[in-house]
Amino acid sequence: MASSSLSVVLLLCLAGAVSAQLSLTYYDKSCPSALTKIQAGVAAAVSSDRRMAASLLRLHFHDCFVQGCDASVLLNDTGADGVANERNAFGNVGSLLGFDVIDQIKNDVESACKKPYSSNNPVISCADILAVAARDSVVALGGPTWEVKLGRKDSTNASMALANRDLPPPFLDVAGLNASFVGKGFSFTDMVALSGAHTIGKAQCQSFRSRLYNEGNINATFATKLMANCPQSGSGGDTNLAPLDDDTATPPNPDMFDNSYFLNLRAEKGLLHSDQVLFNATVASGATEDIVNNFASNQAAFFNAFASAMVKMANLSPLTGTQGMVRRVCSSRTN
Numbered sequence: 001m002a003s004s005s006l007s008v009v010l011l012l013c014l015a016g017a018v019s020a021q022l023s024l025t026y027y028d029k030s031c032p033s034a035l036t037k038i039q040a041g042v043a044a045a046v047s048s049d050r051r052m053a054a055s056l057l058r059l060h061f062h063d064c065f066v067q068g069c070d071a072s073v074l075l076n077d078t079g080a081d082g083v084a085n086e087r088n089a090f091g092n093v094g095s096l097l098g099f100d101v102i103d104q105i106k107n108d109v110e111s112a113c114k115k116p117y118s119s120n121n122p123v124i125s126c127a128d129i130l131a132v133a134a135r136d137s138v139v140a141l142g143g144p145t146w147e148v149k150l151g152r153k154d155s156t157n158a159s160m161a162l163a164n165r166d167l168p169p170p171f172l173d174v175a176g177l178n179a180s181f182v183g184k185g186f187s188f189t190d191m192v193a194l195s196g197a198h199t200i201g202k203a204q205c206q207s208f209r210s211r212l213y214n215e216g217n218i219n220a221t222f223a224t225k226l227m228a229n230c231p232q233s234g235s236g237g238d239t240n241l242a243p244l245d246d247d248t249a250t251p252p253n254p255d256m257f258d259n260s261y262f263l264n265l266r267a268e269k270g271l272l273h274s275d276q277v278l279f280n281a282t283v284a285s286g287a288t289e290d291i292v293n294n295f296a297s298n299q300a301a302f303f304n305a306f307a308s309a310m311v312k313m314a315n316l317s318p319l320t321g322t323q324g325m326v327r328r329v330c331s332s333r334t335n
């Protein structure tokens with residue numbers, strides 16, 4: 001106990017130390033319009049498809065949880081080291097979206113930088129674009145904002161094995177979710193707040209089928225509605241989509257970044273197993289239930305906790321200084 005909390009403290013100190021090498025003004029000289037360009041790119045993508053905000057937020061999460069925020073998730077070539085890319089890991093394959101939007105933003109930003117665009121001298125790292133785009137996506141759907149420090153470098157490799165190890169799967173219980181997030185230096189409250197990202201976006205039937213047909217702690221009306229598009233037998237409709245957040249709040253506010261996710265958990269309308277485990281209606285008060293109750297009744301508390309946890313996430317072991325590279329094309333390690 002003492003040694004594990006000591007190591008958490010050490011982890012947090014380390015995270016603080018590296019984030020000190022990142023800065024809010026990193027691109028002020030080399031690319032003063034970088035942030036406005038990223039924001040415009042996100043706004044354009046979200047106005048043509050609101051789900052894209054969710055997809056971009058998830059991309060940043062899946063980047064940072066696997067060897068830190070280094071854009072390793074974007075690589076789709078196999079390096080000389082033969083390392084398979086993370087796009088094919090369990091939590092990513094057939095599920096992660098937004099790669100083309102990041103490519104578009106990368107092109108727009110590089111051409112707007114002061115230096116003439118040069119294929120050998122790209123300015124903005126893909127990892128920084130992911131971090132800023134995640135923030136701008138949340139803001140675009142009405143969520144909280146936070147400051148993103150910049151100066152991350154992109155990795156020269158990726159690891160499918162680490163992605164399979166470190167991305168939490170939806171069948172986890174509270175202990176497993178806690179272990180996954182504590183392992184990255186997050187608190188228990190951070191974990192619950194970050195799960196609130198599921199107030200936006202969609203999941204495939206295969207991600208919640210087992211909950212739908214095997215669990216009792218699900219609202220019957222809600223379940224019946226979902227079953228119509230997610231058959232139990234075989235693998236039919238595996239890729240059929242359902243909103244992660246039922247948005248039954250009054251008045252209805254579909255696709256907004258708000259605290260309705262937590263209201264839904266209290267009503268046993270969590271879509272994923274890993275969502276609903278955060279609230280047991282029979283217990284109604286406990287380690288996770290108290291946090292869910294707080295976020296359900298106080299959206300500002302959720303927004304504050306979410307923003308501060310996202311700042312921590314964006315600072316997960318970045319490559320800085322001479323480490324890594326700035327990629328020209330975000331999906332390729334060869335400039």
Ligand code: HEM
Pocket residue numbers: 051053054055056057058061094095096097168169170171172177194195197198200201202203204205206207244272274
């Ligand atoms: C707590 C552990 C978590 C688990 C087990 C989990 C699991 C999942 C699963 C299974 C999906 C649906 C994938 C599919 O069916 O294709 C999903 C979607 C999503 N997740 Fe999570 N997630 C977790 C935490 C997070 C965090 C921390 C964030 C961001 C801060 C996040 C953001 C999202 C978003 C926005 C979507 C929707 C993406 C879209 O519509 O394209 N999740 N998650």
Ligand SMILES: *[C@@H]1O[C@H](CO)[C@@H](O)[C@H](O)[C@H]1NC(C)=O
Pocket residue numbers: 076077099100103331
């Ligand atoms: C990698 O992704 C880029 C765009 O993100 C795409 O143009 C390219 O065809 C992909 N390459 C492979 C090998 O999938």
Ligand SMILES: *[C@@H]1O[C@H](CO)[C@@H](O)[C@H](O)[C@H]1NC(C)=O
Pocket residue numbers: 081083155156157158159
């Ligand atoms: C990826 O690169 C980092 C930094 O250079 C290195 O520590 C790590 O071992 C490499 N991972 C793989 C899978 O090669």
Ligand SMILES: *[C@@H]1O[C@H](CO)[C@@H](O)[C@H](O)[C@H]1NC(C)=O
Pocket residue numbers: 004175178179182188287
């Ligand atoms: C989460 O995990 C940490 C580390 O194992 C442990 O100290 C803590 O008690 C756990 N929290 C909860 C609420 O289970």
Ligand SMILES: *[C@@H]1O[C@H](CO)[C@@H](O)[C@H](O)[C@H]1NC(C)=O
Pocket residue numbers: 219220221222248
């Ligand atoms: C389940 O949800 C429906 C529709 O939102 C609601 O009318 C009903 O009261 C809920 N059932 C329970 C047991 O809470």
Ligand SMILES: *[C@@H]1O[C@H](CO)[C@@H](O)[C@H](O)[C@H]1NC(C)=O
Pocket residue numbers: 217280281282283
């Ligand atoms: C909720 O808590 C009750 C009382 O402790 C317990 O019997 C039940 O199994 C729990 N339900 C779930 C789904 O964990």
